[in-house]
Amino acid sequence: xxxxxxxxxxxxxxxxxxxxxxxxxxxxxxxxxxxxxxxxxxxxxxxxxxxxxxxxxxxxxxxxxxxxxxxxxxxxxxxxxxxxxxxxxxxxxxxxxxxxxxxxxxxxxxxxxxxxxxxxxxxxxxxxxxxxxxxxxxxxxxxxxxxxxxxxxxxxxx
Amino acid sequence: xxxxxxxxxxxxxxxxxxxxxxxxxxxxxxxxxxxxxxxxxxxxxxxxxxxxxxxxxxxxxxxxxxxxxxxxxxxxxxxxxxxxxxxxxxxxxxxxxxxxxxxxxxxxxxxxxxxxxxxxxxxxxxxxxxxxxxxxxxxxxxxxxxxxxxxxxxxxxx
DNA sequence: CTGATATTGAGATGCAGTATCAATATAAGA
DNA sequence: TCTTATATTGATACTGCATCTCAATATCAG
Ligand SMILES: [Mn+2]
Ligand SMILES: [Mn+2]
Ligand SMILES: [Zn+2]
Ligand SMILES: [Zn+2]
Numbered sequence: 001x002x003x004x005x006x007x008x009x010x011x012x013x014x015x016x017x018x019x020x021x022x023x024x025x026x027x028x029x030x031x032x033x034x035x036x037x038x039x040x041x042x043x044x045x046x047x048x049x050x051x052x053x054x055x056x057x058x059x060x061x062x063x064x065x066x067x068x069x070x071x072x073x074x075x076x077x078x079x080x081x082x083x084x085x086x087x088x089x090x091x092x093x094x095x096x097x098x099x100x101x102x103x104x105x106x107x108x109x110x111x112x113x114x115x116x117x118x119x120x121x122x123x124x125x126x127x128x129x130x131x132x133x134x135x136x137x138x139x140x141x142x143x144x145x146x147x148x149x150x151x152x153x154x155x156x157x158x
Numbered sequence: 159x160x161x162x163x164x165x166x167x168x169x170x171x172x173x174x175x176x177x178x179x180x181x182x183x184x185x186x187x188x189x190x191x192x193x194x195x196x197x198x199x200x201x202x203x204x205x206x207x208x209x210x211x212x213x214x215x216x217x218x219x220x221x222x223x224x225x226x227x228x229x230x231x232x233x234x235x236x237x238x239x240x241x242x243x244x245x246x247x248x249x250x251x252x253x254x255x256x257x258x259x260x261x262x263x264x265x266x267x268x269x270x271x272x273x274x275x276x277x278x279x280x281x282x283x284x285x286x287x288x289x290x291x292x293x294x295x296x297x298x299x300x301x302x303x304x305x306x307x308x309x310x311x312x313x314x315x316x
Numbered sequence: 317c318t319g320a321t322a323t324t325g326a327g328a329t330g331c332a333g334t335a336t337c338a339a340t341a342t343a344a345g346a
Numbered sequence: 347t348c349t350t351a352t353a354t355t356g357a358t359a360c361t362g363c364a365t366c367t368c369a370a371t372a373t374c375a376g
Contacts, residue, residue, distance in 0.1 A: 024322090025322080025323090026321095026322060026323065026372080026373050026374075027373080027374095028322090028323065028324080028372070028373075029372085030323085030324075030325095031323095047363080047364085048362090048363080060325075061324090061325080062324065062325035062326075063325080063326095063363090063364085063365095064324080064325065064326090064364090064365075064366085065323080065324060065325070067363095067364065067365075068323090068324090068365095083241075085296075087333095103284075103285060103288060103290045103292070105290075106293065112288050112290060114284050114288070116280055116284060118276070118280055119277050119280055119281070122274055122276055122277055123277070123299060126261075126272050126274060126299075127261060127299060127301065130261060130270050130272070130304075131303075131304035131307075132261045132263075132270060132299070132301055132302070132303055132304065133301045133302045133307045134261070134299050134300070134301035135264065135300050135301040135302070136299075136300050136301075137297070137298060137299040137300060138243075138296070138297075138298050138300070139295070139296075139297045139298075140295060140296050140297075141281060141284075141285060141290070141292050141294075141295040142292070142293050142294050142295060142296070143285065143290055143291045143292035143293040143294075144290070144291045144293070145288075145289075145290055146288075146289035146290065149289075149291045182353090183353075183354090184341080184342050184343075184352095184353055184354065185342080185343095186341070186342075186353090186354065186355080187341085188354085188355075188356095189354095205332080205333085206331095206332080218356075219355090219356080220355065220356035220357075221332095221333085221356080221357095222333090222334075222335090222355080222356065222357090223354080223355060223356070225332090225333065225334075226334095226354090226355090245364095
């Protein structure tokens, strides 16, 4: 059997399988379950969410494996850990998506993605002037999404 | 004895004592020890650092009290929690200092502070276009400070 | 198929932070 | 100063989340 290392599909699952292969890792059922979960889940599921859902849904899966797989996905660029500001956090799927930053609703955890080239450029300059070599960054705005600020106003007035 | 609620000193200790008073809290030795520690420590001491140092330095102090006091200082704007990106974090003293963001060295945890009005302005606009009501934000650039990138280069070449 | 080996899950363990609660320190008033 | 109500404390137990250990199991190249 021939392995086509060079072909990069746009199907995340295929790319993931290819990644496993090039890394000499095995394509286990559990790793694929976690990947599928992230692919189908809308946003920011916590490790515990994932563990609980996979556990009851399909078959017994270990907590340790969920964490191990999330780390693998994270360091391979398939998933991103998003902090909710209060210590909790969740994962979002991220495959070949361009860098972006987040506004996070402190009421409902809704995440709005944004990217601004000017900000990115200034950031880079600032690092240079401090002789700092950036590896990655995190720019998070915490507050209330439109819906939740409306709710909050109603609550205050009643 | 008359209390002068209106006078705001520029001495952090006095302001802290005043804060305690207006909140009906007692000016205990422990609370002042933690404040002093943050005042004198250069940067980003972790709760455990603070506990350990205060413990051996002066007298027995409880872990719980260190956490309680850090929370108090944080929510009163006297201290700020800084994430080191790998889950660990530390506290920096912050008293009437203007808002700023951070570049954090992943090698030595050195923190470089920065502020850029253009970034702040764009941020605000972005929030508006998404009907998002910002409460606070966190803009952290992780990477290597000048010294550590030099060390890293040497290490690689040897 | 088979066998070498990567991976797994149960459970133990680690660790940071929190809750409990009897003992103590603080501070207002006498 | 002393008294007294009460806020605060620290030891300890406990929680939640994450990691470690290791024998059992699944994977996959040959
Ligand atoms: Mn960005
Ligand atoms: Mn800022
Ligand atoms: Zn919301
Ligand atoms: Zn450094």
